[in-house]
Amino acid sequence: MLINADFTRVATSLPKQQQWVKSPQKGVERIMLDRVGAEKARATSFVRYAPQSDFPHHCHPGGEEIFVLAGTFSADDKHYPAGWYLRNPPASGHRPYSDEGAMIFVKLWQMPADETRYVAIDTNKASNWQRQGSRSVCQLFASDYEHVSLQRLDAGELLFTEAISGGAEIMVLAGELYADGETFSRYSWIRLPTETPLEMVSGPSGATVYIKTGHLAQVIGLVS
Known part of the structure; x- marks a missing residue:
């Protein structure tokens, strides 16, 4: 399949x-x-x-x-x-x-x-969140292979400011993201190939997202 x-x-x-x-x-x-x-x-x-x-x-x-x-x-x-x-x-x-x-x-x-x-x-614990620049971040996992976190964005904030080496995967947990004329609401899922320049911005109530980066560099060519 x-x-x-x-x-x-x-x-x-x-x-x-x-x-x-x-x-x-x-x-x-x-x-x-x-x-x-x-x-x-x-x-x-x-x-x-x-x-x-x-x-x-x-x-x-x-x-x-x-x-x-x-x-x-x-x-x-x-x-x-x-x-x-x-x-x-x-x-x-x-x-x-x-x-x-x-x-x-x-x-x-x-x-x-x-x-x-x-x-x-437990991402419900306030002690697991830290302020990083303009957003709050809950670090979940980090290695040479991938980085995983939850991030809370303010209204109108860009999710990424540049294309991500190794690609990115996003799941919306709350609020909305906008990209390419589409609205990504709760439980939307997006997978971006490595170095893909896609501008994604949070909606008027901000957004909370799961983000994984870096892991897709290993799977290019998995399916011919």
Whole structure:
């Protein structure tokens, strides 16, 4: 299966375009944002758990990155309400489920084999945010391979002032972004190839966004 699999092109997904599809597991649905592969794939998705739904214990050979958007996501004996950011490195495993229901943003099979660090950050904590210039930033992960953060922009603020080496991926969590005559509201997703000069500006109420940069330099040529 190939979805937004040309990493040399801009890819977007707007809420008005998104459709939930059933996963192989009862009570779990997905919106596929990009995907290279079948059920075991390099994939970026929104995933929705109905109350009392789960997946059997399984491993993630290529790692797993999660941001909890709504409800409470659980894995084994740990519980993560909306706002938690998680990284499970390659070869890790767990049994994910949700008692009350949950919606999460998930990236699978996108970590280098030598990544070993587990990450669990509660972005609701004010102490995890720092002021950087004109915006507030919650740093989530940084390596030679990629940088991940949440950023709060004031009204009318440019998201990037220059093209990003290694590309960028953005998910809108609150407010709006404007670019190329399009409005990107909550749960919009944008993927920009390396060095793409796209001017994105926050709306009149500002915006809170998830941003990952640098990681796309490794995937150009993944699909011919």
